[in-house]
Amino acid sequence: MSKAFEELGLDATPLAGAMPAFCVSIPAGELRGICEQARARKARLVALWGSDETPRRAGYALHLALGFPSGLLWLSVPLSREDPHYPGIADIYASANRMQRAAADLLGIIPSVDADRRKWLRHGAWPEGAFPLRKTVEAAARFAQGPDRYPFIPVEGEGVHEIPVGPVHAGTIEPGHFRFSIVGEKILRLEERLGYKHKGIEKRFEQMTLEEGAKLAGRVSGDSTVAYAWAYAMAVEGATGTEPPPRALALRGILLELERIANHLGDLGYLGNDVALSFGFFQFWRLKEDLLRTHAQLFGHRYLMDAIVPGGVAKDLPRGAGESLTAHLERIEREVAALKSIYDEHAGAQDRFIMTGQVTPALAERMGLTGLAGRASGIARDLRVDYAIPPYQQLDPRAASHTRGDVAARVAVRFDEVFESMRLVQALVQQLPPGDIRAPLAAAAAGARGVGWIEGWRGEVLIALETAAANRIHRLHPHDPSWQNWPLLEHAVHGNIVPDFPLINKSFNLSYSGVDL
């Protein structure tokens, strides 16, 4: 399996766990060479983060997760305590830009090649020169609120002006600032400023045991709670060598697909609403609400929070509930099919969707677009398909694939995935294996690593875990696919008109909480 990495001159160690993952430590000098070779071999950057290794009598470390066809490669780059610089890779992997800046804000590890050294997560909540994720900073530490100056990139020219939007919006949505440079109604440039929801999740994990962390992991980004909880459970199971029972895995599959269906239904409704087709909005939201109530009935929580725990799942599907769930999904499926034909044949809605907010496959490939939006732009990657691990390996899941990359394509991907997920849930319910739903969690050795890698509804969610002594967490990085996709939104709106931005934004529907951490 690790042959792919030998070509890169790497002697990678396989990590225990459900997903094929390997780890290796490399010196900082080799980082750019390896990234260039990986890029040439079509490997994608899944995540980039830093860690403080000073309690282990070392310095800091930079970590990269690269996605190869044969699995995930976790690269660790030790950095010295006195001079934590490393050669930046944002020119090789464009999506690394914001991740590098976030790592610099949190840990003070600095990329030395890249020009963009602006802050990212640090607004005014901690001063320049303080690094809250360093182990020397108490978790309860409070800093005085400082000024927040951020140099947006100006656009100059005749008739160009700026519209600042947010972080407070008129609707109940998450906070983010969007700086538009426009001429007339045409968008010349959009620059995003995020980080308003930074709440120190990564620091909080480091105060927790492996059992306690599950609850927090399920709350990194609330709409993807199942994906995060499963990724966390997978990482912990890998680090502790626990094997979850087959029934638990099948139930996890059901939960993940239900989460996908519920989110897609909500988004399809919102996309109707954004073109003032309120009919679609209310129909899809009625279907979503029905499904959420079924979630609450069957699994005790409308959004399926805390249903997945390390070692298995918290709650079994009640006897006879499988049939009622299948029947419910069949009813939704019929209605969604009817609504799909209404959307498809609605000239007004299609006129708004088609060729709006386009991300071409070439741009998507260059910038590393991922997940749902990626599948709308010709990047047919789906972890459920690419690495068919239990419970998916028997089900032959199909990845949605569209190439036009506009709002209409992202709508089409959602419809495809709703139907496919319904098929998967029904198959999983029918073949639900008997047995336990939870295995006892073994104790983890200090310094054990685990990787959780799950295709959530938005895209691939990664949890990279390293344990400390006494079953505690040394460092945990939860990575949301929104890191990769937010920068593409800036590209997608080029040349579009200002009133189409909300529609384009909604067609991506990215997480703020998941990247602000």
Add this chain to the structure above:
Amino acid sequence: MNSVPGIAFQILQSVFVVLAAPLLTGWVNQCRAWLQNRSAPSILLPYFTLAKLFHKDAVFARDASPIFRWTPYILFGCMWLAAGIVPVLATGLPFAPAADIIALVGVFALARMFSALAAMDVGTSFGGLGARREMLIGFLAEPAMLMTLFTAAFISGSTQLTTIVDTLAHREFALYPSLAFAAVAFLMVLLAENARIPIDNPTTHLELTMVHEALILEYSARHLALIEWAVAIKLFAYMTIGIALFLPWGIADAGDWSALPYAFAALAGKLALAGAGLALIEALLAKLRLFLAPEFLSTAFLLAVLGMLTHFLVKG
């Protein structure tokens, strides 16, 4: 004409329009909710909203000028004036000769100008954006509106609304092809001028897509109430103009008290149908991309011109 009953009729109609306008808005909202498979809010909800807003404390931007403060009153006054000119319940009102259809369009234009000025006054980016879009729609909607009214004026040989309605209401039933064109054009202008789908979405919370809502984002309390009320009166006035021009049957003569109950019933029936029709249009259509709005309004203008040409071609 300026007799005591005539003045009584004028006062009655003016008060009636102001009081009944929110009811029409409530009815449209109710119909829309039903068409979306929702349980509808009370038809009286707009009144409760107005009452709530009148009880709140007004907040102003620090650098708001007097224009910003006056605009709600100007808007309300303009709409009330327009509603006074239109023969809603009766023709031959004493106020009617004061203004003809050209002045009517002028009154709407005055209101538009002040709302755009007020939106730019406080200097928020959304206000400026909304003002720009409002003017874009306005300068295309006004000629279409004038052309529509001219078609009716040619038929009756007068630009006085009351004469037009008198002529149209008291002729034997006849189909005017020119009026059919004009009616479609008028409907399109009505949708655009009243910020309805497919030009604007009156229920949106997305600032970047707003037209009319962006103009009034900075208003609160009694000022917002006056604007909301003026919006309701504007919709009412537009619908009654449409009814007066294209379905004038049943309207009373000023001073003829015996015809009044029938006129009320006819108006209520026609408004109920028009409101339901508006809700149906809004349920079926999606909002147009902003740059298709000029195309939409040019079509309205074209239809209005066609109507006028048809009038000369077929003399009807």
